[in-house]
Amino acid sequence: MESILISGNPASRRRVIGFERELDRLEQWLAGPHAIARIFSISGIGGIGKTTLLAEMAHRASRSSALALWLDGQGELATSGTFLSSLELALESEYGRRREPGTGLLPHVVGELSRQRTVLMVDNGERLDQLEGWLLTSFLPQLESSEVLLVVASRGGLSDRWHMNPAWGGGGRIETFPLGLFTRAQVMDYLRESGLVTKVQTEVVQKTDGHPLLLSLTVDLLRSRGGELRDRSNEIPAMLSADWLREAASPALHRALTALSLLPAGDPLLLNALLDKPVTPGEFHELASMSFVRATPQGLSLHHVVSRLLRDDYSRRHPQRFQSLRHRALRLLAERFRTVDRRTQMRIASHVLELYREFLPSAHAYVDFSSALRPGEPIPYRPEDLPFLHRFLADSLARADWQSELVRAEDCHAVLDEIALHSPEGFCIVRSDTGIPLGFCAGFRLHVQSVPLLERFAPSLLPMLGEESVHLRRVPAEAADTLCILLAAVDVNQSWYGPEELGAMLMQQWLIHMTSGWRAILFTSDPQLSMLLPILGFQAKDRHRQDGSTGGQLNWWELDFRHITFEEWVQRVIQQTASGGPATVAGQEPDAGIDAIETKQILHHLSEYDKLEQLPIVRQLRVSGAAVQACVRAILTEDNPPFPLTRLEQRILWESFLCKELNKNQLAEAFHMSRTTFYRHSQQAVSHLAHVLTQSLADGGKGTG
Template sequence: MGKLSETLALERCRLFVGRDAEIAAAQQWIQNQNAPTEVLFISGIGGVGKSSLMMRIIDLTAQANQLAIWIDGRVCPETPAGFVEALFDSVKQNFGDLTHQTFSNKEIIQEIFKSKTLLCIDNYESIQMIDSWLREVFLPQLPATGLMVLLVSRKNLSEPWQHDLAWRSRVKHIALLPFIKQEVMLYLFRNGITKSVDTEQIFSETQGLPLALALTSEKLQQVGSHVWPLSLRINAELMREVTAPDLLETLELLCILPQATPEWLGRLLRTPLDADKLLKLSRISFVRPTADGFALHDVARYYLKEDMMRREPERVQSLRTRIVMELVQDIKSSDIHQRRKLTSILLSTCRDAFQINSVPIIPQDIEHMQMEAFQPSDLPHLMRILQDQDSLAVSIEKDLIVLQQLAEQFPECIRVYRSKETIPLAFCSGFHLYRETTAFHETFFPGMLEQAFPGEIEKMRTQSVEESNTYYHLLAGTSERDSDHTFWELMGIIIAEWLILYSAGLRLVMINTYEGLNGILFQLGYRMRPLTGLPEDHPFCHATIRELDWRDLDVGDRILELFGMKAPKSTSPLSKIIPDRAIKSALPLAEDPVRLEQTELAKILELSGIELQDTIQKLLWGDLIFPLDERMQQLLRLMSTIANLTAEIATKRLHVSRATYFRIRADALRVLKELLLLKCS
């Protein structure tokens, strides 16, 4: 994959057109050894070339031997803890898995950013709820020089970034525009399209949008410029036409998955992707690289998925079922932070399966019906929405005060869905329970959390936001004055917001007296219990606690149950779960059967110390057994003979780079687990 990445970088450089001022600004920062820390915010409509510009800046950073970190907001849990985990996961190739060592999060972050670094957050609009935490808590702890934060978003820069006096001088906002005519001509030339083309028509039809222009270019290269007329609009038929037949199945999978690694695609495809196919896939204009693999461009995914749902709904359902089953199996064998990411992908993949009486709870067009960050000008509209539905409130006066204070103290906790005329039609609000938010809640609703979580309240009152694992839904509402959306459509938008975006790896909690949504909440998997212990005159003394807990290991099975599916009862020994830590702690004890018998690995495999010792020694010192290769075996031997093996020692002994070492270690641990389970079955 290293050679592939170099090839792709060269191609991106050759085909890259325009954006001269933006590239110049990035180059100036890269070349300045004492460059101050700054934020470069890139925004623009879908298909305008945001991802291409981001990838070009990443390539320039890599060419300068500077660290580039890439986080995709679409698959990053929208919590501070989730963001930190995504950061650590992104830098494993450079630093190894630092989370398994005895460092605090703060020490690990300081280690990561001690050299000049580009931190890219793609699809930034997807993690707006932690916007203020990033701006006020996370970024201020990083160095004052040598860091560029590249935020890529469809939405424009939020007001807090614009009005924050401390950040104002360090923030640059670039709103990308479509190509001008000269750039369109240069793009066509670099793609080898130089004869018999009507550049005026191409410019007019594509409106200078890079994605539409790239699709047109691919079509012209296929059929020849003499074949007219061509459909130059972005549509599913054109995207299928410009895709090689042996990659069409891959496109179908990417319509359902928000993103996929090459390994994942290899598992799901009838014919695995080889290096040539991966290269062909990466060259398709509407397939974009991600931090973990590949994804369809948002615009392309919308058109292709809509078309596929219309033409082959049964095939879509069949593919989704296969994907869901694979995800559930991966969740069972994952560590906690991987589990959160996989749960997020699982919920996103099967969100349209949440139904009541065959009617989807979450709108099909949810990609284009998303909530946005709260703006101060929204507050009068949200207050009116609450007043219009005052029959649902325990105390409308209290709710109005809470909403007003929330807008002042925690504005990032309010999300708003607006009409085409930008009028708020629905909103939801809530926060992760930690020191500050728990105090806020107890100010207005004393005693509630103490009675709801008597064994946890003291921890909630002292923990930081990064330590919180509970999201508390506070207030929500929909407008009854809009004729373009039904009440249930607006409710679906709200549900998608808290279910898909906020829930991965968390417990969701809602406490109120309104019973009207119980049917939906049961369908979503909520469990309900009465709130007891409050005095009779307390407005919430007869309230219901509703909980949805995705923190457990069996989260995959529970999601399957919601859709009337059952996880396959595999008779394979691979259904057992062996954490990495169990292997790492057992290998150095391979010569000591007494201590080996006390290890977590022996308990999982249900083996005596002598039996486990014999099994390990045969795998490490005996003949190679596929898929264990010589280099993996060599590394496993090192791990068994050198306790607490460091990356520095391993790279010297194996004569490999750090990145290669971490790849070999991951493969070796995975293969050893499989072979141990097979031998012990």
């Protein structure tokens, strides 16, 4: 595990978070009665904690009375002479071990290292390849019978030459320790001693993605500002991005890395399709050698933290170029989706959602997409999951959280058992790093065998499906392609993830699952859920009046990947992320018509015919103020708002410009958003309305069509 040092009492030594596996292995070697010579290879991307780990190892080695020597690969690995001279200086300055006159440098160093148990640490070991021949043939063979531990920290780890060496790799004397990211529990442990208030800690947890250096820099920056989050926090991704980009020696590689950050993995063909100037085979090989790039069967893949921070930095510096490049990447991924296997398709779907995430609601009653959570490889339902799911469901029912109105509360646990028994494919479960369930949604696959269960537990469903219910009674189980979601809940008793974060991860994983050719249907009267679903591609099908005294409306929502191709769904995503509307996305000029600024002017004067008619854009269009007002009202009251306007955006515009009962802060609170998030959604809503209004007025102002 990676680590970060945390300040406690300034007078005391700082304690270490993480590194349990690596430090336990060091302690075993130090405590053994006869420690054999070994090599530890520590690897990981920049800022992951390699230097911190070596510092802690040095401390523990010294505490156990072993020699602890440190070399910095940036200046002490150029030649064998530099290497030995640096060790001689360390032995003399730290331990008083001077070389006797007439003693050669190599015999002196080997002799001193052999006298007692020694831990030799090499930081920044990327340049060790310049010496590996000499080390493996001349230096290390003289230490094979000594109690020496060589610890090398580098971004890429030791080369194959080390692992193929008969004495060391072949002899099982090399242990590798690739460092990963902080777990959520470790991040929260770190932040508990940060001095930051709980609300700020929560935001730091969500934004730093478990990357140690990003976390520590963010905390230091917030401490220096009294915990206030300001725009200058954007400096951190830029700082880290610059550090990683230093590995790229040429502008061509810089551009290639930016393009690669928009792909789950890229072979030369896919990567060059994104670049104006193709990368050469030599440059592609250079990319593959970088510490934060790994080779996969689908091509080169960036470490996801590096990928995200490179995107963040590039989008801030060159927003228009970044948006254009992202749209090209989305189209290329949609095209490739058809030709790859299912596992690769799931990776593509996951990456598309990651590129779309910044446009999804960062604050919502059920989901929070602002966190950088990643669902990981899905694990199917297992029988041992069921007690967890029942507990989550019981907590949800006790709090009256969302559950399907089709199922009575007293039947929910029985429905969960029946889904587990008859339709386990209907589960989608998000899990912790150790595989423990953290949240789930579940439903029945619709076919002849599930119809009796639906009649028993959700009797109102089949009548609402109309003629389709007759067809379902003839569909064999193996031909089922529709899933009706009935239950969903997350673990609210653990402290590592917020319920809305888990909701977002659950929704993301479930959408990825649906892309394999499923149709999902959902009935709800919950307005919050009805605002969220169209943003994720759901289509409104119908409305049905609920049974009982409430008389509420059930909205039928559907996401159908049987008849909509992945390419079409991605095109919707592209259209929703395009500031200039769908025409801009396709690489054309924006529609000649009403822009966002002009639309906002119309909204501000919507109730004033005379002022509307004096607006330059209205006079240019040669329509009356009454016609413009009627058109806008029709668009904002349409049951199914015209694309790309969403229901959420429709409501925001209605409440902001027609009702005018709440100020901006109150509106943000009413929509469960921060002021910044509400502003972003409002801007996008006005932009989308501009596109719809242009089209509608071009059709003669007869409505939304």
